[in-house]
Amino acid sequence: MTSNDPILEADLNAYVDDQLAVGRRIEVEAYLSERPAVAAQIMKDLRVRDELRLALADHRTVIRQETREAARQLERSLSRRRILAVFRRAAAIALFVAAGWVAHAVFGPFGATEVIASVQPPAFVEEAVRAHRTTLLRDTMASQPETETFDRAEIRSATAIVLPDLPKGWTVLDTQVFPSAYGPSVELVLQPEANERLSLFAVRPGSFAVQDVLLFHADNAKAAYWQIGDVAYALVSESRKADDLTQTARELSRTLY
Template sequence: MPIDPVTDFEIEAYIDGELDTERRMAVEDHLSRHADVAARVMADLKVRSALRLVLQQREPLPAQLADRAETLRQRLGKRRWRLSAIMGFSTMGMAAAAAALMLVWPSLHGDVPSYVGDAVMSHRVGLMRAAMISQVETPHFDAREMQQSTRIRMPVPLSGWRVTDVQLFPSDAGPALQFMIHTDNGQIMSMFATPTRSRATTQPVAVQRGDTAAAYWNRDGVSYALIGSLPARDLDRAADDVADNAYF
């Protein structure tokens, strides 16, 4: 039986310990035949080990991670994270450790929702549809009909964003709605939404998987994900604006 090709998303999931045994073996076979990819994976594992060490030993962030920590530290105020929750640091040490925690939190706790994987897969399907002549894109969207049928309200796309395709996908939580979007700067992104039992409102959290980033959040009983091939920090900023925008 042929083995499905290993994707960058799966390699990143392998690093985070999020694959089942069969796909871990597939990734390990791929790494054994691609030394350059294996070297990158080992480098990423080293970074994650260093960050775990920072959290365990409560020491200042190593200098080689300072730039990444500073980027995340600047977001702490917006997220309203409390640095006082981490004890035993100087002011800068606390900020750096909190930034490190934000960076590795999904990896350490495995709490990235399962629907984010569905969102990434639907994004790839959307890209395939766009490239196929036989697949007709359908940008029409009736917000009232969709809400009555699926209980989903979608955020209004940002200014300069153009919806090129609207599709329903199955998910574990029920019907999921996807917008494929072209932005004014040439990016192709997708917005994915599916009902959730939680009524809690959360702020977007971004994770990176190879060349693909995903930002996810909850609002009024619906879980959302914004997917795109850009750095997680850029996608996170876009998701913040989307999440705070009006909803259909």
């Protein structure tokens, strides 16, 4: 499984230091395979590192001049990459600041009467909303019967997705498996109380993260989403208030620890 995270200078340093997990090492190696110049420098760093380790494996009390020189070479190489990373971040910040001043000069301090800030949610949140709307459509079709059978262990065995424990009194009205980019996803149609329906969507998004509950508005629907490890979840509703939906999602997420 690979992630969509870009390869940073810190990843290259950690690769040389043997500090990366196997999955991330594979991603770094794929990155290097497409960049011969960077790969050549990394190979040089690895050679110096190995020479240093071999020298340090000698238990003589006097450190040889070759060992000192290898250590200095490795330190200089890693320092160069760290300094370049700092300069790149500083340049990006300067670019954004400059763009802000240009906008200020062009539009003036009162150029906009309203500012709406939004953060684009992960792709799985939009999948959850689509699955929720598909479920509402299925509900109006007599030819699409609901599947009320809910077996948490069977779902985990078939999809590697762990579902949270549901509160007492909640009813599972439908259980469906949908395709997604990184394997099957699962949607439960839940009835916390009469005349209310929620959709709980779970999927493996292809990346590892620990993300607290966030809220996303999509037209008439709201989605409270979070991620634990390599499984992401979204609780979707069209009727529940935003604060209540967020709190309910937090309570469900706690059952997964």
